[in-house]
Amino acid sequence: MGRSPCCDERGVKKGPWTQEEDEKLIDYIKNNGHGSWRHLPRSAGLNRCGKSCRLRWTNYLRPDIKRGKFTEEEEALIIHLHSMLGNKWSLISTKLPGRTDNEIKNYWNTHLKKKLLLMGIDPVTHRRRPDLELLTNLPNLISSSNSTGRVLTNSWDINAFQLQSDVVQLAQVQIMQSLLHALMASSPSSSSNSNGHPHLNLNTLLGSSLAPLRNVNNILEVNRQLEAFLNGSTAPVAGIPQMAGNYDPPQDQKVGSETKIDGINVGKLQVMLNPNTIHEINAAAEATSVPSLVPASPEIDTTLFDHHFFSSNEISAANSAISPPFHPCPESDAQRLTDPDAFDLGWEDILE
DNA sequence: AACAAGAACAACCGCTGCAAC
DNA sequence: GGTTGCAGCGGTTGTTCTTGT
Structure with a gap:
């Protein structure tokens, strides 16, 4: 029952992409569009699984991707959006043109989380933690x-x-x-x-x-x-x-x-x-x-959503996407x- | 200069939701 | 309504780079 994961395919290459592979992928998508990711590798002459091609394209090869360090404005925006949305990286990335969800997620995990901790702020709740x-x-x-x-x-x-x-x-x-x-x-x-x-x-x-x-x-x-x-x-x-x-x-x-x-x-x-x-x-x-225990994550409150960043539709979509909402206290912690x-x-x- | 440790980043894995059949 | 295929998402892992000793 069920399907086998695309990456189970035998003989499919994994690991870092070579320049040659990148060029093949770019050329193919420029000429044909990505179409079905599953069938793209064969058509493009790549020995990769479709998932890997999609990830490479969306995270690094897409022409509209902005590389380089995050600006202070972007940092502030990420923190602000994360305080409202939690780890909804794809949603957050829609508000940072040129930045991918993967890039934002990595930046959060390696920089921003530590920055907040050093400021005495819980990166999960965004509340001050003495x-x-x-x-x-x-x-x-x-x-x-x-x-x-x-x-x-x-x-x-x-x-x-x-x-x-x-x-x-x-x-x-x-x-x-x-x-x-x-x-x-x-x-x-x-x-x-x-x-x-x-x-x-x-x-x-x-x-x-x-x-x-x-x-x-x-x-x-x-x-x-x-x-x-x-x-x-x-x-x-x-x-x-x-x-x-x-x-x-x-x-x-x-x-x-x-x-x-x-x-x-x-x-x-x-x-x-x-x-x-x-x-x-x-x-x-x-x-x-x-200090009294602070919930592991705040209860989501749509009234907090900043209408500067989100339309009403996006707000309701985000709210339904966050399901279940933030857990007041993870069961494992309580246990x-x-x-x-x-x-x-x-x-x-x-x-x- | 060599090595170790830590940081940063790229890529993978597993799961979920959705649409088509 | 159940099954299958697919794309996308978020967490995690592995590799590379940087810094300190």
Whole structure:
């Protein structure tokens, strides 16, 4: 039943196009039009599938294609249109003459997405995300926190890091809060992943009954537990349930040298606190508790469609094309947060 | 100069919607 | 109404280029 994909044809060439192939295709279409893409390759003397010919023509060989860098105006327009349409690249490309959907899609994925993230804007929702802002600045924050050139050792060695700014501390507190708040929503899970690597399940580590971290004291305890965990020590800390299972890190992963799990320097994640600012941080942390979850994609609202760019017909067509509309929360994500089996985070996951 | 890592880009793959039969 | 063929779309992958060490 069904048809075989055109590209299943045996002996059909794949991969980059040669100049000779390009010329053949251009000549043929100039003289005959593309007609049926399926039959074009044979007629044009090309050993390619029709789909490949169509893609090559529409994305690169068409005479009306505009090459070169995107202008700032085009960038702004893409962002604007994406905020209204989502990943409807073909629709977006109709508003950028000479640009193909593929080109816009690639440009979005390689440039614009990162640009928005750096601005602290969620590229999916186009809303401001304070947590993202902080996370994307994490490398800078960490490097500034490590600017003294020494390896972080004792998190409660309060006087050890005088150069660390309060801003960095607050950022780290917020990051930890965000991460842990999410982790708290899950139940404990196994202590190793499918690769057999030990996994640091913070929920297990802290105990599921622990209230969400809302003040620095709790974060200090987390930090203490982390170090105990990394040192292979399971000595309980007052008020915090003992973690299940032991993790004995290799000698070169002990805290005090380069503390690593799966090659990632987790020591850098530790939260340093200056006692002089504890009260301020506490207050700030309280005020900047974990932002409420933002839907993975916004609900589409046709009233937002800019009539400067779209006719009424296009608006209704776009609206029907976006089917189903944006999902408030992907099921997989929701499951990740509630299903104890599905929720098995390693540091790589967290850092990602 | 050599190599590795990351970025950018081109092309492919699988799916969907639509029209013809 | 079901099947088939086709074009188009969006996600993903593979290759090439660039930059840093």
